[in-house]
C-alpha cells in the first residue's frame with residue numbers, strides 16, 4: 001500500500017509540531033482495528049488504513065480541546081469535523097487533518113452474520129472491492145459492497161470535505177441519498193413501527209455507548225439520562241424509558257447528526273439506532289435543505305435564526 | 318453425580334419441560350447480539366455463538382426495587398408526616414443454560430462481596446440460592462478468551478452445577494452438585510461410554526487449544542506502584558470513550574447505584590447497575606469527583622479487578638477472562654494489553 005507509506009511520512013513530518021496524531025492500528029484480530037494515538041515517531045510504524053478502520057476518530061476531538069491534534073479521517077469523518085467547527089466546539093488552528101479517500105468500511109456485524117461467528121478470525125485480506133475472512137480454517141470472500149456499513153452504500157463524500165493533507169486519489173461520490181430506507185419504514189402502520197422499536201429497545205442495557213461514541217453528543221457527563229439534580233429520567237429499565245432516552249438523543253442531534261453511524265456500531269446489543277437519527281435528518285433536509293457537516297461555510301439551521309425560513313410557510317397558515 | 322445425554326433433536330422438548338418448573342434462561346440471537354431470555358419453543362436457542370452479555374442479571378437484575386415507600390399526613394396532626402416502608406425481595410427458581418464456564422466462575426466474584434462475614438446482601442443471596450448454572454463447554458476458545466490466565470478453562474467445572482459438553486449428536490450433561498441433580502432428574506438416558514469418551518476428548522481439546530497461560534500475578538503490586546503515574550493511565554485510556562459497554566457486559570462487575578424514584582407521595586428505592594467508567598461513579602455530594610477523567614476511571618476498572626479485589630479477597634482476581642469487554646468495546650480496548658503493559662512498565666520513580 002503505497003498510500004500508507006506516504007501517509008506515515010506526512011504524519012512523521014508534522015508530528016514534532018503536534019501533541020499527538022490519531023489514526024488506527026491492528027486490534028485484537030485482523031478484522032478489528034483500534035484507534036492509535038501517535039506521540040512518538042515509532043508509534044507511526046503501527047498505523048494502518050483500510051476498510052477495517054471503522055472508528056470515527058473525530059469522536060475524541062472535543063475531549064482533547066486545547067491540544068494540537070493531528071487526525072486521520074475518511075470522508076464521512078470529515079463531516080463530523082465540519083459540524084464541530086461550525087458549532088465552535090473545536091478550533092481549526094489546533095487541528096491538522098490527514099484525509100484519506102475511502103471506498104467503504106466493513107460492517108463487522110454483517111460479516112459476523114455471514115460467517116456465523118467472528119470468535120476465531122485468523123486472517124483477513126482486503127482487495128479493491130472484496131474482503132476475504134479466514135476463520136476456523138475456512139475462507140470466505142465477500143464483495144465489499146455486500147458487507148460494507150450501510151452508510152457507505154449511500155455515501156457521496158468518499159473524499160474528505162476538509163483536509164490539510166490528502167493522501168491518495170480523490171474518489172468521486174455520485175450516489176444520491178434520498179432517505180429511501182426511512183420512507184420505506186414509514187410506510188408501515190404506526191403500530192408496527194412502534195412494535196419494532198419496543199422490541200429492539202427491550203434489549204438495551206443502558207450502557208450509553210451510543211451516547212459516548214457520538215462525536216456530536218457533547219453533554220456526555222451532564223446527560224439528562226443520568227443527571228441526579230435535576231432528576232430528569234428515572235433509572236427504571238422499562239423499555240419505554242429506554243426508548244425515551246433514544247428519542248431525546250435523536251432530538252438533540254436533529255440537524256447535527258452527520259450519520260457517521262458510531263452510535264449504532266457501538267451498541268453492543270445491535271439496536272438499529274441510525275434509522276431514528278436519519279428520520280430526523282430527513283425532516284431537517286426537507287425543511288431547511290441542510291445536511292449536517294456537508295457545507296463548510298454554512299450555519300446549521302438550528303443554530304441560525306431567520307425571520308422567514310424559505311421552506312416553512314410561517315405566514316401562510 | 319450423574320452423566321446424561323440429550324440428543325439435539327430432544328433439547329427443545331427437554332427445555333420445555335424444564336421451563337414448567339423453573340425460569341429457564343437460554344441464549345438467544347436478537348439482531349447480532351446473543352442475549353439470555355426465558356426459553357420460548359418458538360425461538361431457536363443459540364448455543365454456537367458466545368453470548369454477548371453475561372448471565373449475571375439472573376441473580377443481579379439491571380434494575381430492582383429494594384423497597385417501596387409512601388408518605389402519609391397524620392390527620393390529627395397535619396404537620397406530621399408518616400412514612401410507610403415495605404421491603405421487597407423477589408426471585409423465582411431459575412436455571413441458566415448455556416452460560417460458559419467463565420460465567421459460572423464469575424459468580425464467585427460476587428459471592429465474596431455479597432456473602433461475607435461483614436455483609437450479607439439478602440436480595441442477592443435470595444436469587445443466588447434459587448439459581449442453577451448449567452454451563453456449556455466451549456469447544457474452541459475465541460481470540461478474546463483468556464479464562465486460563467485466570468485459573469479457569471473452557472471445560473472448567475468451577476462454579477457450575479452441571480457441565481454440558483457438545484458431542485456429535487447432542488450434549489452430555491454431567492451433574493456436579495445436588496442442585497444440578499435436581500434439575501437434570503432421572504428421566505434422561507445415561508450417557509454411553511462412547512459418548513463419555515467423546516465428551517472427555519472435546520474437553521481436553523478445548524483446554525489444549527488455549528495455549529500457555531500468562532501469569533499476571535505481578536499486576537497486583539505493579540498496578541499499585543503505577544497508581545500516581547498519570548502519563549501511563551492517560552496513554553492506556555486514550556482511545557477509550559468512557560462508555561459502559563465493558564462493565565455492563567462483564568460477568569464480574571458488581572457495582573450498583575441506588576436512587577429513590579418518587580411520584581407524588583409514593584416512591585420506590587431502585588438498585589441499578591453502576592459502572593466505574595461513568596462520570597457519576599463515586600461523585601460526591603459536594604460535587605467533588607475523585608475520578609474526574611477517563612484515565613482515572615480506567616485505572617479503577619483495571620486496578621479493581623487485578624489489584625484491589627485480589628488484595629481484599631485472598632488473591633482472587635476479579636476477572637474471569639471471558640473477553641466480552643474486548644470484543645464488544647467500541648474502541649477495541651484490550652484489558653489484557655493494559656495489564657501486560659502495566660507489568661512491563663518501568664517502575665515509576667519514587668516521589669520526593
Ligand code: SF4
Pocket residue numbers: 074075076077102103104105149151152153155156157158159
Ligand atoms: S460513509 Fe463514505 S467515507 Fe465513510 S466509510 Fe463509508 S464510504 Fe467511506
Ligand code: SF4
Pocket residue numbers: 213214215216217253256257258259260261262263264274277
Ligand atoms: S447520532 Fe449516531 S450517526 Fe449521528 S453523529 Fe452521533 S454517532 Fe454519528
Ligand code: SF4
Pocket residue numbers: 203204205206207208209210211266267268269270271
Ligand atoms: S448503546 Fe445500545 S444498549 Fe447501550 S444504551 Fe445505547 S441503545 Fe442501549
Ligand code: SF4
Pocket residue numbers: 556557558559560561562563564594642645646647648649650
Ligand atoms: S474500555 Fe471500551 S467499552 Fe469500556 S468504557 Fe472504554 S470504550 Fe467503553
Ligand code: SF4
Pocket residue numbers: 563566567568569570622635636637638639640641642643652
Ligand atoms: S474484565 Fe473483561 S474479560 Fe474480565 S470478566 Fe470482565 S468482561 Fe470478562
